[in-house]
Amino acid sequence: MPASPRAVVASPVQMISLRVEEQRLVRIGPYTLPSRVVLAPMAGVTDRPFRVLCRRFGAGLAASEMITADQRLWHTPKSRQRMNHEGEPAPRVVQLTGADPNALAQAARANVALGAEIIDLNMGCPAKKVCGRACGSALLCDESLVARILEAVVRAVDVPVTLKIRTGWDREHRNGVDIARIAESSGVAALAVHGRTRADFYEGVAEYHTIRAIKARVRIPVFANGDIGTPQKAREVLDFTGADGVMIGRASHGAPWIFRAVNAHLREGIETPALQRTELRDIILDHLDALYSFYGEESGVRIARKHLGWYCEQLLGSPAHARRELMGAADTAAQFAHAVKHFDHWASVASAWA
Numbered sequence: 001m002p003a004s005p006r007a008v009v010a011s012p013v014q015m016i017s018l019r020v021e022e023q024r025l026v027r028i029g030p031y032t033l034p035s036r037v038v039l040a041p042m043a044g045v046t047d048r049p050f051r052v053l054c055r056r057f058g059a060g061l062a063a064s065e066m067i068t069a070d071q072r073l074w075h076t077p078k079s080r081q082r083m084n085h086e087g088e089p090a091p092r093v094v095q096l097t098g099a100d101p102n103a104l105a106q107a108a109r110a111n112v113a114l115g116a117e118i119i120d121l122n123m124g125c126p127a128k129k130v131c132g133r134a135c136g137s138a139l140l141c142d143e144s145l146v147a148r149i150l151e152a153v154v155r156a157v158d159v160p161v162t163l164k165i166r167t168g169w170d171r172e173h174r175n176g177v178d179i180a181r182i183a184e185s186s187g188v189a190a191l192a193v194h195g196r197t198r199a200d201f202y203e204g205v206a207e208y209h210t211i212r213a214i215k216a217r218v219r220i221p222v223f224a225n226g227d228i229g230t231p232q233k234a235r236e237v238l239d240f241t242g243a244d245g246v247m248i249g250r251a252s253h254g255a256p257w258i259f260r261a262v263n264a265h266l267r268e269g270i271e272t273p274a275l276q277r278t279e280l281r282d283i284i285l286d287h288l289d290a291l292y293s294f295y296g297e298e299s300g301v302r303i304a305r306k307h308l309g310w311y312c313e314q315l316l317g318s319p320a321h322a323r324r325e326l327m328g329a330a331d332t333a334a335q336f337a338h339a340v341k342h343f344d345h346w347a348s349v350a351s352a353w354a
């Protein structure tokens, strides 16, 4: 029987809610993100295997670990790995760090040639190594340099340029709103704001008032970042700041499935059915496989330790003997065998988890 017109045409109420949903989609240049919950760039964490994993669980975007604008350092295995995006879903985001407008512009152009589809600029990282060279969040105290960098990079590439900042240099100099306005007028396509100042480092709690003030003053999409660790917190921060999306960093450590839960809560106001322990075990073992094949034997076993530590903490409650075996394994075969043993045992005990 043919469907009646009423069955296929949305009611006025449905139309309104569809329109609201439509407005909530975040657009960055030509890209409409599949979700407004994105993974934060994290050096030493957001390598290609982790980005792919988080995207699989619904992260709307996942930027690379930061890459220096100094091309003399690009020959190292570490830099080459950071620029590897094979098999990654679009849009591929490369984060650059540096303080020289020309060097950043050239680095942006080179990364676009290598497959970057969005260039993200790091003015949020407080790490000494970065700030020692007056990069990252150290740039926030020099607004004219910020403008020159942003203009040079936007002019250099024909892909969207995004910016990640903190709320300011220190609590007496919260110039996030000024920086955001400079960014918008320089042609930056979206902004992520960590609700701490550079001087706060990771101390205290993130504040969202400055993010709310920034959102009120610019028209480009704004992602709120800092201490968002649960679906409920994501909802609260979105409601309070009016931001277009949220960015999640540390809460994804050992829990890449957090994006699934946050998406479900934001889209439908529901809790996702829990993942089975056997599914989680398989995700972890697949992650190990991906790390081993991306990094090879020596670095693979070392980098996997960090993720295994987090998975242990999240799921196993970190029993000392399991930790010792997983951390102490000297090669990938032994490490994988220990992971199979411990997570198999854990999966056999009970059913659902996250």
Ligand SMILES: Cc1cc2nc3c(=O)[nH]c(=O)nc-3n(C[C@H](O)[C@H](O)[C@H](O)COP(=O)(O)O)c2cc1C
Residues within 6 Å of the ligand: 040, 041, 042, 043, 044, 045, 065, 066, 095, 122, 123, 124, 125, 164, 194, 225, 226, 227, 228, 247, 248, 249, 250, 251
């Ligand atoms: C291990 C680690 C590495 C980080 N590296 C970067 C980086 O390379 N670039 C950057 O913009 N921010 C970096 N950050 C900051 C995060 O992107 C994020 O702003 C911060 O962790 C706050 O978000 P969260 O509370 O959700 O973790 C890093 C954070 C951590 C914990």
